[in-house]
Amino acid sequence: MQIERLLPRLFLILLLAVLALAGWQWRDGAPLSANLMELVPGTSPDPLELRAEQRMQEPLNREMLVLVGHTDRQQAIALAKQLGEQWQASGLFEKVQWNLQADLPALRTQLLQGRLAMLPAADRAQLLNDPQAFVQQRVQSLFDPFTGFSLVPSQDDWLGLTGRIQNGMPQHGAVQPDIGSGALIADADGKSWVLLRARTQGNAFDMQLPLHVADLLSAARQQAAQANGQLLAASGLLYAADGQRQASREITWVGGGATVGILLLLLLAFRRWRVLLAFVPVLVGMLFGAVTCVAFFGHMHVMTLVLGSSLIGVAVDYPLHYLSKSWSLKPWRSWPALRLTLPGLSLSLATSCIGYLALAWTPFPALTQIAVFSAAGLVGAYLTAVCLLPALLNNTELRPAQWPLDLAERMLACREALLRRVNTPILLALLLMFCAAGLWQLTTKNDIRQWVSAPAALTDEARTIARITGFQPTSQFFLVRGKDQQQLLERQAALTQRLDPLVGLEELKGYLSLNQLATSAAEQSAVREALGQLAKHWQPLINVGVPAAALQAELTQLQALPPQDISAVLAGPLGEPWRTLWLGETEDGVAGLVSLQGLNDPALLRLQAQDLPGVQLVDRLGQLNSVFAATQISAAELKLLSCVLIVLLLVAPFGFGGALRIVALPLLAALCSLASLGWLGQPLTLFSLFGLLLVTAISVDYAILMREQIGGAAVSLLGTLLAAVTTWLSFGLLAVSGTPAISNFGLSVSLGLAFSFMLAPWAASRRKPESEVAS
Amino acid sequence: MLARSQTCATRSYASPTSWLLQKKISAFYLLALLCLSPLAHAFDLQQLSDQLAKPVVVRGDFIQEKHLRALPQPLISKGHFVLAKEFGLLWLLSSPLKQDYRISPAGIARRDAANGWQLLPNKSAGAEQNRLFLAVLQGDSSGLQRDFDLQLKGDAKAWQLTLTPRSMLLQQVFKQINIDGGQLVQRIELLETQGDSTLLKMIDSQSVPALSDAERKDFAD
Numbered sequence: 001m002q003i004e005r006l007l008p009r010l011f012l013i014l015l016l017a018v019l020a021l022a023g024w025q026w027r028d029g030a031p032l033s034a035n036l037m038e039l040v041p042g043t044s045p046d047p048l049e050l051r052a053e054q055r056m057q058e059p060l061n062r063e064m065l066v067l068v069g070h071t072d073r074q075q076a077i078a079l080a081k082q083l084g085e086q087w088q089a090s091g092l093f094e095k096v097q098w099n100l101q102a103d104l105p106a107l108r109t110q111l112l113q114g115r116l117a118m119l120p121a122a123d124r125a126q127l128l129n130d131p132q133a134f135v136q137q138r139v140q141s142l143f144d145p146f147t148g149f150s151l152v153p154s155q156d157d158w159l160g161l162t163g164r165i166q167n168g169m170p171q172h173g174a175v176q177p178d179i180g181s182g183a184l185i186a187d188a189d190g191k192s193w194v195l196l197r198a199r200t201q202g203n204a205f206d207m208q209l210p211l212h213v214a215d216l217l218s219a220a221r222q223q224a225a226q227a228n229g230q231l232l233a234a235s236g237l238l239y240a241a242d243g244q245r246q247a248s249r250e251i252t253w254v255g256g257g258a259t260v261g262i263l264l265l266l267l268l269a270f271r272r273w274r275v276l277l278a279f280v281p282v283l284v285g286m287l288f289g290a291v292t293c294v295a296f297f298g299h300m301h302v303m304t305l306v307l308g309s310s311l312i313g314v315a316v317d318y319p320l321h322y323l324s325k326s327w328s329l330k331p332w333r334s335w336p337a338l339r340l341t342l343p344g345l346s347l348s349l350a351t352s353c354i355g356y357l358a359l360a361w362t363p364f365p366a367l368t369q370i371a372v373f374s375a376a377g378l379v380g381a382y383l384t385a386v387c388l389l390p391a392l393l394n395n396t397e398l399r400p401a402q403w404p405l406d407l408a409e410r411m412l413a414c415r416e417a418l419l420r421r422v423n424t425p426i427l428l429a430l431l432l433m434f435c436a437a438g439l440w441q442l443t444t445k446n447d448i449r450q451w452v453s454a455p456a457a458l459t460d461e462a463r464t465i466a467r468i469t470g471f472q473p474t475s476q477f478f479l480v481r482g483k484d485q486q487q488l489l490e491r492q493a494a495l496t497q498r499l500d501p502l503v504g505l506e507e508l509k510g511y512l513s514l515n516q517l518a519t520s521a522a523e524q525s526a527v528r529e530a531l532g533q534l535a536k537h538w539q540p541l542i543n544v545g546v547p548a549a550a551l552q553a554e555l556t557q558l559q560a561l562p563p564q565d566i567s568a569v570l571a572g573p574l575g576e577p578w579r580t581l582w583l584g585e586t587e588d589g590v591a592g593l594v595s596l597q598g599l600n601d602p603a604l605l606r607l608q609a610q611d612l613p614g615v616q617l618v619d620r621l622g623q624l625n626s627v628f629a630a631t632q633i634s635a636a637e638l639k640l641l642s643c644v645l646i647v648l649l650l651v652a653p654f655g656f657g658g659a660l661r662i663v664a665l666p667l668l669a670a671l672c673s674l675a676s677l678g679w680l681g682q683p684l685t686l687f688s689l690f691g692l693l694l695v696t697a698i699s700v701d702y703a704i705l706m707r708e709q710i711g712g713a714a715v716s717l718l719g720t721l722l723a724a725v726t727t728w729l730s731f732g733l734l735a736v737s738g739t740p741a742i743s744n745f746g747l748s749v750s751l752g753l754a755f756s757f758m759l760a761p762w763a764a765s766r767r768k769p770e771s772e773v774a775s
Numbered sequence: 776m777l778a779r780s781q782t783c784a785t786r787s788y789a790s791p792t793s794w795l796l797q798k799k800i801s802a803f804y805l806l807a808l809l810c811l812s813p814l815a816h817a818f819d820l821q822q823l824s825d826q827l828a829k830p831v832v833v834r835g836d837f838i839q840e841k842h843l844r845a846l847p848q849p850l851i852s853k854g855h856f857v858l859a860k861e862f863g864l865l866w867l868l869s870s871p872l873k874q875d876y877r878i879s880p881a882g883i884a885r886r887d888a889a890n891g892w893q894l895l896p897n898k899s900a901g902a903e904q905n906r907l908f909l910a911v912l913q914g915d916s917s918g919l920q921r922d923f924d925l926q927l928k929g930d931a932k933a934w935q936l937t938l939t940p941r942s943m944l945l946q947q948v949f950k951q952i953n954i955d956g957g958q959l960v961q962r963i964e965l966l967e968t969q970g971d972s973t974l975l976k977m978i979d980s981q982s983v984p985a986l987s988d989a990e991r992k993d994f995a996d
Contacts, residue, residue: 104947140874143839143852153969155845181942544871545850 004335011387022291031299048586052479055580064235066196073192077183079229080194083220098196099182108152110572111162116524117564120168128530131537139540158546158554174470188468210241234462242455246738247302255309258730262316270400277392278319281384285315288380289373296372304369311374313730315381317723321345324719326398327405328711334390344708348701349382351646355697358642408718438675445683446628472598476619483589485566489520491614498608509598517578518569531558628686639693662763666699669755676751687741688748695752702756703763724757820927833858835980842972862994892996932957
């Protein structure tokens with residue numbers, strides 16, 4: 001009696017402490033995160049590679065690209081202008097740009113200063129090898145009315161170096177500036193599309209920002225539609241907003257649906273309002289899970305919350321363990337019922353925790369979080385069910401409805417009838433045939449894209465934008481290292497020499513590389529030297545009227561130009577597109593990136609980097625997908641290992657044979673689920689495998705219930721049924737998730753649960769019918 | 776995120792400044808278009824455009840003077856031109872060097888001694904000018920009026936058209952463009968903001984009913 005008073009008090013103290021900790025954790029708002037990158041395995045331990053990845057992804061998470069389209073060009077420009085002004089005023093954006101605001105004096109200065117450092121490779125080669133042709137081309141361009149406008153007046157650049165730099169700039173898609181308004185326009189599908197770029201203050205993983213941006217965009221869409229215009233938008237922010245909305249919708253549906261279903265089930269079965277207190281362990285479990293998760297990881301991911309909400313169904317199993325004994329224990333009292341079921345309850349906690357924690361050993365931070373959340377949540381639910389709930393139900397007498405027990409008895413009768421006709425070995429053989437045929441049809445599929453529910457509308461728009469503008473950034477890029485800038489530029493040049501043929505073959509749309517803009521110190525001095533020799537060849541320029549003195553003065557000026565390093569070249573306005581590509585000083589030298597556009601075949605890229613020292617292809621997507629495949633194997637190993645652990649745990653109470661039987665049934669259930677996936681034409685994904693890993697742990701619980709047979713076979717089956725239905729209510733609902741990974745997980749758990757329930761009665765040993773009579 | 780980056784087009788587009796560099800604001804080009812342009816602005820502009828739209832083919836000689844601040848003497852070049860309503864413009868430079876150019880809906884081409892007509896690169900950068908060119912050829916003058924203020928003085932036999940850029944962007948490049956003419960365009964003067972100017976004189980321009988065979992061939996190749 002003493003302990004029955006002490007336990008609830010101790011537990012309440014613990015609960016208060018956890019609540020206080022939770023309050024402290026939430027002091028600055030919800031410690032939630034929506035960054036998908038936190039959930040995928042960190043495949044690169046190399047800090048430089050990590051930095052490069054962050055550098056490449058940063059614009060994705062902060063920038064939005066919008067095309068404002070209208071059949072009338074002027075209307076499109078007017079709409080873009082209006083939108084630009086509104087967004088700038090919204091305060092959400094650091095910068096909204098819809099037209100060129102070129103600073104011509106700064107451009108001229110950079111061109112003049114960079115005449116040695118920025119001269120394109122082809123022009124350098126001509127200057128060095130064929131100075132006569134170099135001069136001849138300059139004479140031609142002086143009289144060519146179509147070479148177009150040069151930013152730097154001829155008198156400041158008689159040799160025409162700045163014009164060559166201007167012409168050497170890489171091509172950029174199909175977007176053209178409108179010379180009147182400065183708007184950037186592409187024409188497609190009978191419309192003029194004005195390009196608008198918006199850069200936000202924060203990034204996509206700031207929880208509120210994506211939603212604000214998405215709202216702003218949909219308001220802008222309506223506004224444009226009223227003027228018969230159309231908006232197309234692409235941004236990581238929009239995916240983040242969509243993901244967040246979807247997550248909160250699914251938490252509501254899965255969590256809410258499971259809660260309502262379980263409460264209804266409890267009421268129908270036990271016909272007492274007080275029995276709803278069985279939900280207290282669930283709430284405490286969620287609290288423990290969240291607090292532990294934040295304590296371990298500093299925050300909790302929304303995906304953990306979605307998957308974690310399915311814990312409701314497992315947590316409610318603990319009180320059900322002893323509540324369901326009310327069908328056999330008459331009169332039912334909470335403490336005695338608990339004492340009777342405590343060993344089974346504890347075993348069940350241990351096996352479930354083993355199952356969940358096995359997930360923690362996969363290299364997926366996502367699953368580690370879910371495992372920690374769930375294990376802590378189960379411990380919380382267990383402690384509540386053991387320490388607090390019996391006290392709350394102390395004076396309650398349960399008189400449950402009769403129909404669930406009738407149902408269970410009918411089920412058992414059916415099973416007996418079946419077994420009389422077909423015996424177990426034949427059933428097993430049939431089942432194995434079903435499994436074999438199903439497994440034969442099973443296909444595997446692993447793709448990071450399953451983690452994202454990319455709504456078709458968003459991806460379609462992004463694709464349309466890529467088509468209209470010609471910008472097709474790829475997720476792959478090259479990381480190039482060198483011991484100094486000289487070596488870096490040489491290595492990039494070696495790489496781009498291999499990329500050029502790909503561009504020619506249209507396997508690649510284009511690339512950006514530092515060596516397009518900047519040349520090494522050695523090359524700069526070669527140019528300086530070649531210019532020194534040019535006086536011998538420049539007679540044609542003098543012949544057409546260029547004063548020799550002016551040429552000589554320019555030459556002196558050129559010779560005096562100081563060498564420019566990469567940072568100096570990037571600092572000017574021309575350097576803008578390349579700035580993200582320069583990583584600067586590293587531990588062992590310098591590093592830079594080469595970004596790519598419009599790639600057809602990623603396999604070709606791997607070849608390009610081969611035997612080029614210091615050049616590395618970074619293909620996170622490809623890498624992740626292969627990690628996925630590799631993890632599938634390690635997940636299977638983990639599953640077997642967790643089974644061994646569970647067997648070891650169960651040997652003491654059930655003996656070796658019993659333990660094996662209890663573990664073999666969930667494994668068989670898992671096999672059946674795999675086969676069903678095959679029959680259903682669903683692919684086996686890493687996530688469905690994780691689901692099965694989990695279901696093994698949960699269904700060991702059912703086998704234990706059926707094995708122990710406290711209160712008789714029918715009561716045990718009823719307990720199992722209640723547990724399975726509640727668990728299914730929460731996991732099964734995950735199957736409706738819009739994220740393929742989550743819905744896969746839900747589907748495989750649902751299947752696993754169904755088979756586990758069907759197979760659980762075989763956990764009982766043959767002699768058990770007698771004990772049924774005894775009860 | 777990774778999935779996104781495949782479809783999402785937010786990064787690595789060029790900076791505005793490099794676009795500007797790509798963009799060849801070839802003043803002469805605009806003016807060549809104008810010779811054909813049926814301007815539909817006011818009554819007298821309309822008259823002028825009707826007048827300029829009449830000839831099927833115009834041919835003549837030209838003298839181009841580039842006045843650079845740093846040079847006491849302008850850079851002078853001479854040649855022959857053929858402007859065909861249907862096909863475009865041939866610009867045949869003969870002094871101080873020989874070089875042939877052609878503007879057609881396909882873009883700007885330069886004749887290469889070895890390979891014949893070669894389309895100049897940066898075609899996409901010139902796309903807007905080509906669009907403008909064609910728009911003007913088809914009688915849509917909104918393009919020019921959008922970017923310039925047009926002022927017409929004089930009468931059908933001696934007129935002067937002044938173009939002043941409207942936008943900041945163009946104003947950073949051109950101060951003003953003056954076009955003089957009578958039955959045909961006679962003189963185009965381009966004043967750059969930085970102080971240099973280009974003067975184009977069309978001499979002995981003649982309106983003829985059709986292209987010669989050689990000219991036809993030049994447009995066809």
